Amino acid sequence: MKKIKILGITVLCAAVMSLGACSSGDEDTAPEVLSGGETKAVSDDGQAAGGGSEVTGSYHLVYRDVELAPGAEADPAITSLGDDYSYFESPSCAYQGMDKVYTYDSIIIRTYTMDEVDYINSIEIKDDTVETPEGIYIGCTSDQVTEAYGDSGSDTLIYVDGDIQLSFITDGSGNVTGISYDVVSE
Amino acid sequence: MKLRIRHRALMLLITLLVTAILMWLLQCLLVPKYQKGIVEGGMMAEYYDDLDVPHEVIFLGDCEVYEDISTVELYREYGISSYIRGSAQQLLWQSYYILEDTLQYETPKVVVFNVYALAYNEPQSDSYNHMTLDGMRWSKIKWDAINASMTEEESMTDYLFPLLYYHSRWSDLGQSDYEHMFSRDPVTVNGYYLRSDVYPQGEFPEPKMLADPNIGKNAMLWLGKIADLCEENGIDLVLVKAPTEYPHWYEEWDEQVSSFAEGRGIPYTNYIGLQEEIGLDMSTDTYDGGLHLNVYGAEKYADTLGQFLTENYDLTDYRTVPQIASLWDNKAALYDEIIDLQQQEIEEYGHVVSWGVNAIDS
Numbered sequence: 001m002k003k004i005k006i007l008g009i010t011v012l013c014a015a016v017m018s019l020g021a022c023s024s025g026d027e028d029t030a031p032e033v034l035s036g037g038e039t040k041a042v043s044d045d046g047q048a049a050g051g052g053s054e055v056t057g058s059y060h061l062v063y064r065d066v067e068l069a070p071g072a073e074a075d076p077a078i079t080s081l082g083d084d085y086s087y088f089e090s091p092s093c094a095y096q097g098m099d100k101v102y103t104y105d106s107i108i109i110r111t112y113t114m115d116e117v118d119y120i121n122s123i124e125i126k127d128d129t130v131e132t133p134e135g136i137y138i139g140c141t142s143d144q145v146t147e148a149y150g151d152s153g154s155d156t157l158i159y160v161d162g163d164i165q166l167s168f169i170t171d172g173s174g175n176v177t178g179i180s181y182d183v184v185s186e
Numbered sequence: 187m188k189l190r191i192r193h194r195a196l197m198l199l200i201t202l203l204v205t206a207i208l209m210w211l212l213q214c215l216l217v218p219k220y221q222k223g224i225v226e227g228g229m230m231a232e233y234y235d236d237l238d239v240p241h242e243v244i245f246l247g248d249c250e251v252y253e254d255i256s257t258v259e260l261y262r263e264y265g266i267s268s269y270i271r272g273s274a275q276q277l278l279w280q281s282y283y284i285l286e287d288t289l290q291y292e293t294p295k296v297v298v299f300n301v302y303a304l305a306y307n308e309p310q311s312d313s314y315n316h317m318t319l320d321g322m323r324w325s326k327i328k329w330d331a332i333n334a335s336m337t338e339e340e341s342m343t344d345y346l347f348p349l350l351y352y353h354s355r356w357s358d359l360g361q362s363d364y365e366h367m368f369s370r371d372p373v374t375v376n377g378y379y380l381r382s383d384v385y386p387q388g389e390f391p392e393p394k395m396l397a398d399p400n401i402g403k404n405a406m407l408w409l410g411k412i413a414d415l416c417e418e419n420g421i422d423l424v425l426v427k428a429p430t431e432y433p434h435w436y437e438e439w440d441e442q443v444s445s446f447a448e449g450r451g452i453p454y455t456n457y458i459g460l461q462e463e464i465g466l467d468m469s470t471d472t473y474d475g476g477l478h479l480n481v482y483g484a485e486k487y488a489d490t491l492g493q494f495l496t497e498n499y500d501l502t503d504y505r506t507v508p509q510i511a512s513l514w515d516n517k518a519a520l521y522d523e524i525i526d527l528q529q530q531e532i533e534e535y536g537h538v539v540s541w542g543v544n545a546i547d548s
Contacts, residue, residue, distance in 0.1 A: 088391045090432065090477055093249045093274040095224055095543040096313055101391040108392060124395050158397055167397030178395040 055183055057162030061123050063107050063130055070164050070183040074111040074118040078102060106130045125179040132166075132179065142174040160184060211367075213349040216356060217320070219366040222545040225373035226252075226274040230284075230321030232372055233271055237291050239513050242501050243268035244288055245377065246281040246412075247300030250428035253478035257376035258521040259488035261514045264496050265503030270377025273318040277306050278408035280318050283331035285415055287322055296499050297416055298424045298491070301443050301454075302435060304409065307402020309337045312344075312351075320348060375521045380481050382528045383538050387468035387476025393434035401442050413450050422499055429457035429464055429487060432477055453498070457487070464490045481525060 055071020062068070066080040078085075081104065088101040100118060102109040106129050111118040131137035134148040145157050145168050152159055157168035157176075169178035220228030229252060243266055245251040252272030260266040271284050285297060309315065315335045322328040332345050344351040355363075373379065416423040425447050427435055440456050447454035457464065464486050468476050471483030479487060495501060504510040531538045539545065 086391075088389075090475070091543070093226075093314070096274070096311065103391055108394075110394065122394065126392075156398065165397070167395070169395055169397060180395045180397060182397070 055119075055163040057160075057164030059159070059161050059164045059166045059181055061107070061125070061130070061132060061181060063104070063123075068107075068109070068120065068123050068181075070120050070122060070181050072120050074100075074109070074120050077120065078109070119183075121183055123181040136168065136176065136179065138176055138179065140176045142168070142170050142176070145176060209349060213347070213352075214367045215359070215363060216352045217348050218352065218355065219362050219370060220317075220373060221362040221366055221371060222360075222540065223543055225379065227317035227320065228370055228373045229377060229379070230271070230273050230318060231323075231370070232321075232374060233269060233288075233377070234291075234323060235372070236269060236376060239267055239510060241267055241269040241292060241376075242295045243298060243495060244285070244294040244296075245270040245272060245298045245300070246276070246285060247272050248276045248303055249274060249478060250300045250302050250430060251298075252374065252377055252379050253381070254428045254430065254484050254487055255378060255491060256380075256481060256484040256488040256521075257378045258514075258518050259485040260492045260495075261504065262518060263489055264492040264501075265505040266492055266495060266501055267504045267510060267514065268376065270374070272300075272377055273321075275306070275310060275314040276303060276318055277310065277335065278303050278405050278412070279334040280331060282408050282412050282415065283327050283334065284318075284322070285412060287325065287327045287331075289415075289419060290325065290327070293419055294421060295501060296422045296424060296495060297412075298426055298495075299409075299412060301409075301425050301427050301439075302433070304401045304405045304439060304443065305433070307405045309335050312337055312340050315340065316345075316348075316351065319345060372520075375517055375524070378484065380484075380521065380524050380528075381473040381478075381538070381541060382481045382525045383473045383532055384470055384480060384482075385473050385475050386470070387431075387472050390432045390434075390476070393436065396436055396438065399436065399438035401439055406442075406446065409446065410450075413452060423452050424495075425452055425454040426491070427456040427458060428479075429461050429466055430472075430476060430478060431458055455494070457490070460490070 055069075057069075057071070060067055060069035064081055066077055068077050081102075084104070086103045088103070090099050091097070092099060097113045099121075100111045100113075102111070106125065106127050108122075108124040108126060109120060110122045110124075112121045113119075125132075125138060128138045132148075136145055136148050142157060146152070149157075149159050149166075157170060159166045163184045165182045165184045167178075167180045167182065168176050169180070171177050218224075218227055220226065226249075243260070245255060245268065249272070252270050255270060257268050257270060260268050271288060273280070273284075276284070281299060281303065288294070315332075315337070319328065319332055319335060322331065329342075332342060336342070413423055415421075425443060427440070427443075435456070435458060443456075444454055446452075461468070466479075466483055466486055468483075471479055471486065473480035504514060528538050528541065531540060
């Protein structure tokens with residue numbers, strides 16, 4: 001009888017220890033799909049978004065006196081910017097999070113969801129009425145970009161600071177046609 | 187003394203055995219069953235239950251195959267016996283290994299690969315990985331697929347012992363977790379996830395700017411490997427881009443795929459611009475605002491694909507093979523039954539309640 005008890009206790013301990021060992025691990029590995037699906041969001045260009053408030057980097061944009069940065073919580077920024085935007089949302093494949101797009105007159109903000117909080121995934125400048133804090137706007141030349149941001153170290157005008165990537169898209173003549181702030185993909 | 191040691195060894199063995207059984211039972215309970223709501227994780231395993239039917243056409247890819255192509259329509263209209271080995275956000279290297287896995291069981295005549303996954307150059311997310319990989323049968327191929335797919339935060343032990351990954355589900359268990367501990371109901375018809383509700387396409391936002399218009403080298407490398415694998419096995423590869431417009435498929439990507447396809451002598455069709463030829467009406471042929479087709483749209487797209495496939499490849503008309511035809515008739519009956527059930531729910535509630543992310547696991 002005593003041995004049966006010992007056996008029972010051993011089995012129970014093993015089971016509890018096994019689960020305990022799991023529980024002490026990284027809770028983030030749990031399949032969030034099962035509780036409504038809010039794992040890493042993926043933007044519509046297929047790039048994975050980063051990790052919310054853990055995002056580092058100093059690149060940011062000021063629009064309508066509101067400071068915007070990839071990785072920052074989206075709701076305060078969206079509220080401050082006012083409600084004159086068009087809104088689009090779409091669930092990711094198999095409902096793994098919701099991609100939201102806020103289109104303003106001159107910028108587009110895309111967000112991703114993590115732990116039920118929306119974070120800014122990217123900010124794109126649409127026209128020449130908005131410039132970066134370093135003074136670059138659509139229509140500038142690539143020389144002006146390198147003067148303001150330095151040599152990018154490659155053929156493209158892509159600058160990375162921490163987890164934030166600032167990209168200047170140019171046409172064949174080297175003129176800036178698009179500016180985008182993104183959370184660096186994994 | 188000897189007897190005591192033997193006795194202790196026996197007790198230890200029994201303890202280990204009982205622990206293993208308990209752990210296994212716990213794992214059976216805690217792993218998601220994918221029977222309602224998010225069903226995508228259940229798709230991969232279903233293939234192995236359909237091996238009594240030969241599949242001359244295998245589709246590979248993400249939701250743009252398993253939601254957009256009606257396998258039953260391909261059979262009914264053309265006699266094509268096909269299977270969609272699709273999964274949520276199936277990445278290139280996963281498609282490669284899924285094809286390799288398929289080849290362990292059968293060699294299709296044609297593999298149709300949907301190219302949207304080329305948007306992804308690296309492993310993306312653990313939950314998508316598990317939805318695709320957990321359902322694969324264990325083999326060296328699955329091992330390699332996991333190794334190629336894992337994000338930095340993942341580990342092989344999560345796949346070897348799913349209990350470690352799913353342990354925190356204990357508080358989310360629903361009725362189907364108990365009902366389907368040891369068996370699953372099919373969630374697709376030969377890999378096709380059927381929806382018959384209608385939610386018209388609206389306006390999509392401007393596509394995101396592409397800082398780098400090039401498709402990732404890693405993604406292209408694996409596309410080449412898929413082409414090689416098909417070639418080595420005498421399989422004709424066909425590349426398609428589904429006719430849905432969102433997420434955006436960039437012209438720059440399209441040109442690169444066209445160039446690859448031309449270089450390898452592989453047919454590639456981007457069906458986005460062919461919606462009219464297909465006969466798609468995105469005010470009625472989609473169930474989620476244009477992201478995916480509903481069954482009416484999936485039948486039209488299947489008709490177009492079926493015509494292309496029968497015109498260009500020597501495929502068997504399985505409607506004339508009684509043994510296979512009777513199996514397909516059963517599949518078609520299930521397909522019609524699902525449509526009827528969904529239509530009844532739409533009539534009663536205004537929308538489907540047993541399918542989709544909001545389906546309640548009673």
